[in-house]
Amino acid sequence: MIKRIMKKFALSERGAKGFLWAVIACTAEGLALMIPVSLLYYLTDDLLKGAVPSSHYYLYGFGIAAALALIILTNFWKYNATYFSTYRESGIKRVRLAEKLRKLPLSFFGKKDLADLTNTIMGDVQVTEQMMSHYVPQFYGSVITVCIVSIGIFVFDWRMALAALWVFPVSLVIVGFSKKAQNYFTRKQNLASVAVQDGIQENLDTLRDLKSNNAEKKYLEGLNQKIRNMESRQIKSELGSAMFVVPAQMILKLGIATVALVGGMLLVNGTLSLITFFMFLLVVSRVYEPLSGAMQNLAAMNSLQVNIDRMNEIENYEEQGGERTFCPKGYDIEFKNVGFAYNTGETVLDGVSFTAKQGGVTALIGESGGGKSTAAKLAARFWDVDRGKITVGGVDIKTVEPEELLKAYSIVFQDVTLFNNSVMENIRIGRNGATDEEVLRVAREAQCDEFVNKLPDGYATVIGENGSMLSGGERQRISIARAMLKDAPIVIMDEATASLDAENESEVQRALSALIANKTVLIIAHRMRTVDGAEKIVVLQGGKVAEQGTPQELKKKNGIYARMLALQSERS
Numbered sequence: 001m002i003k004r005i006m007k008k009f010a011l012s013e014r015g016a017k018g019f020l021w022a023v024i025a026c027t028a029e030g031l032a033l034m035i036p037v038s039l040l041y042y043l044t045d046d047l048l049k050g051a052v053p054s055s056h057y058y059l060y061g062f063g064i065a066a067a068l069a070l071i072i073l074t075n076f077w078k079y080n081a082t083y084f085s086t087y088r089e090s091g092i093k094r095v096r097l098a099e100k101l102r103k104l105p106l107s108f109f110g111k112k113d114l115a116d117l118t119n120t121i122m123g124d125v126q127v128t129e130q131m132m133s134h135y136v137p138q139f140y141g142s143v144i145t146v147c148i149v150s151i152g153i154f155v156f157d158w159r160m161a162l163a164a165l166w167v168f169p170v171s172l173v174i175v176g177f178s179k180k181a182q183n184y185f186t187r188k189q190n191l192a193s194v195a196v197q198d199g200i201q202e203n204l205d206t207l208r209d210l211k212s213n214n215a216e217k218k219y220l221e222g223l224n225q226k227i228r229n230m231e232s233r234q235i236k237s238e239l240g241s242a243m244f245v246v247p248a249q250m251i252l253k254l255g256i257a258t259v260a261l262v263g264g265m266l267l268v269n270g271t272l273s274l275i276t277f278f279m280f281l282l283v284v285s286r287v288y289e290p291l292s293g294a295m296q297n298l299a300a301m302n303s304l305q306v307n308i309d310r311m312n313e314i315e316n317y318e319e320q321g322g323e324r325t326f327c328p329k330g331y332d333i334e335f336k337n338v339g340f341a342y343n344t345g346e347t348v349l350d351g352v353s354f355t356a357k358q359g360g361v362t363a364l365i366g367e368s369g370g371g372k373s374t375a376a377k378l379a380a381r382f383w384d385v386d387r388g389k390i391t392v393g394g395v396d397i398k399t400v401e402p403e404e405l406l407k408a409y410s411i412v413f414q415d416v417t418l419f420n421n422s423v424m425e426n427i428r429i430g431r432n433g434a435t436d437e438e439v440l441r442v443a444r445e446a447q448c449d450e451f452v453n454k455l456p457d458g459y460a461t462v463i464g465e466n467g468s469m470l471s472g473g474e475r476q477r478i479s480i481a482r483a484m485l486k487d488a489p490i491v492i493m494d495e496a497t498a499s500l501d502a503e504n505e506s507e508v509q510r511a512l513s514a515l516i517a518n519k520t521v522l523i524i525a526h527r528m529r530t531v532d533g534a535e536k537i538v539v540l541q542g543g544k545v546a547e548q549g550t551p552q553e554l555k556k557k558n559g560i561y562a563r564m565l566a567l568q569s570e571r572s
C-alpha cells in the first residue's frame with residue numbers, strides 16, 4: 001500500500017506514511033463531526049417522548065464534552081498530519097530534484113529549457129504541496145467517512161439510506177470521467193505558461209540585441225500573443241473544470257431533496273418514524289459538505305497527475321553513473337574512433353581518433369561548426385559518446401562518475417560564467433577552501449591585479465550578475481585565474497585568450513604556460529598564433545579528423561592548416 005502511494009503521488013516512504021496518516025486523521029475528524037448528530041438524534045427522541053430523563057443529563061453532558069474534545073483533537077491531528085508532513089515532504093522533494101538535476105547529463109538539458117525546469121522545481125512542487133496539504137487527504141477522508149456513515153444509516157433504514165446515498169456514486173462517476181479532459185486542459189495550460197516564462201526570460205536575456213536591431217516591438221507582439229494564449233488556456237481549463245464540478249455538486253445537493261421526498265412519503269404511509277426521518281435530514285445536511293468542498297478543487301486534484309508526471313520525468317531520467325574512484329595511469333586523453341550526435345540526431349563527430357599527450361598542448365582547429373567544442377566537451381564527459389571511447393590514462397571516462405572525473409579537469413569556457421559575488425569569491429570557486437593569499441597569487445598571474453585594483457572595493461567588489469561590471473577580457477582573466485587555482489592535471493581551454501588585447505594576451509599566455517607545465521592541455525583555437533607552440537594540432541572538418549601532427553609537419557604537408565595559417569597572416 002505504502003509503495004502504491006509512493007508511486008501514485010511521487011512521495012518518499014516517509015511522505016507516503018504521512019499521507020496515509022493524514023487520510024486517517026481526516027476520516028477521524030469527519031466521524032467526530034458526526035457525534036453531535038447522534039447526540040441530537042437521542043436528545044430529540046427523548047424530547048419527543050415527553051421529557052429528558054434525569055439519568056440522561058450526565059450522558060448528554062459527557063457526550064457533548066467528549067464530542068468537543070474529539071473534534072478539537074482530531075482537528076489538531078489532521079492539521080499536523082496534512083500540513084506539517086506535506087511541507088516537510090515538499091522540502092525533501094525540492095532538494096531531491098535539485099540534487100538529481102546536478103547528476104543529469106547535459107543531453108537532458110538540451111531537451112528541457114530553463115523555464116520549464118524552474119517551473120517544475122518551484123511550480124509543480126508548490127501545486128503538489130497545496131493539493132496534498134489542503135485537498136487530497138480531505139477528499140479521501142471524506143469518501144471513507146461517507147462509506148462508514150453509509151453502513152450506519154443502512155442499519156437504521158435501508159430505504160432512506162438509498163435515498164440519501166445514490167448521489168455519491170453518481171457524482172464520483174462524473175468526477176472520474178472528467179479526469180482525462182482535466183489532464184488535457186492542464187497539460188495545454190502548462191505548455192502555454194512555460195512558453196510565456198520562456199518568452200519573458202528570453203526577452204530579458206536578449207534586450208540589448210533586440211534594441212540594437214529595432215526588433216523589440218515585433219518581439220513584444222509575439223510575447224503578447226503568448227500571454228493571450230495562456231489566458232485563453234486558463235479560461236478553457238476553468239470552464240472545463242466547471243463543466244464537471246457544477247453538475248457533480250448539484251447532484252450531491254439532490255440527495256437532500258430525495259431524502260425529504262422519500263422520507264415524506266414513508267412518513268405518510270406510516271412505515272417511517274419521525275425521529276428516523278429527522279436523523280436522516282441531519283445526516284445529509286452534514287455528510288455532503290466535505291466531499292462537495294473537495295470537488296471545488298477537482299480540477300487541480302485531477303490534474304495533479306500532470307504535475308507529478310513532470311517531476312517524475314526528472315527523477316526517473318537516467319543519471320551518468322560510474323565509479324567513485326578515478327585512478328588513471330597518467331593523464332593522456334585518447335579519442336578512439338569517437339562518434340557522436342546531439343539530441344537532434346545529426347552526426348557531429350564521426351570516427352575521431354587522436355591522442356592529447358600529457359605535458360603538451362594539443363590544439364583543436366578547423367572550420368566553424370567542425371566539432372571542436374563538442375570534442376572538448378566530450379573529453380570532460382559533459383555528454384557520453386555514442387560510438388568508440390575516450391580514455392584518460394587508459395581509463396574509459398564513461399566508467400567514472402562525472403563529479404569524480406571533473407576533479408581532474410580545469411576548464412576555461414569561451415562564454416565565462418561569473419556569479420554576483422566578489423572577485424575574490426568568484427576566483428575561489430576554482431578551489432573551495434583556498435586561502436586569500438592563494439587567490440591573490442593566481443589573480444596576479446592571470447593579470448587580474450591591475451583591473452581589480454581599479455574597482456571600488458578591489459577584490460571585495462561585487463561584480464554584478466554574470467560579471468556585468470567587467471569587460472569580456474576581464475571576465476576571461478578571472479576565469480583563467482579560477483582554472484589556475486584549481487591546478488588540475490588536465491586543462492581544457494575554449495579560445496581562452498580570444499577577448500584579450502595583444503599586450504594582455506602575451507602576459508596571460510606567459511601565465512598559462514606556467515599553469516600548463518606537465519599537464520594535458522586541449523585547446524580550441526581559432527587564431528593560428530595561439531597554436532603555433534602546440535605539440536600537436538588536430539584539424540577537425542565536418543566532424544572528422546582531416547589532419548593531425550606537429551605544426552611543422554602540417555606546414556610541410558601544405559594542407560588545411562597551412563592554408564589557414566596563410567589566410568590569417570594575410571589578414572594581419
Ligand SMILES: Nc1ncnc2c1ncn2[C@@H]1O[C@H](COP(=O)(O)OP(=O)(O)OP(=O)(O)O)[C@@H](O)[C@H]1O
Pocket residue numbers: 110342343344348366367368369370371372373374375
Ligand atoms: N547543444 C547542442 N545541441 C545540438 N547541436 C549542437 C549543440 N552544440 C553544437 N551543436 C552543433 O554541433 C556542430 C558542431 O558544433 P561545435 O560547437 O562543436 O563546433 P565548433 O567547431 O566548436 O564551432 P565554432 O568554431 O564555431 O565554435 C554544429 O553543427 C552545431 O550546430
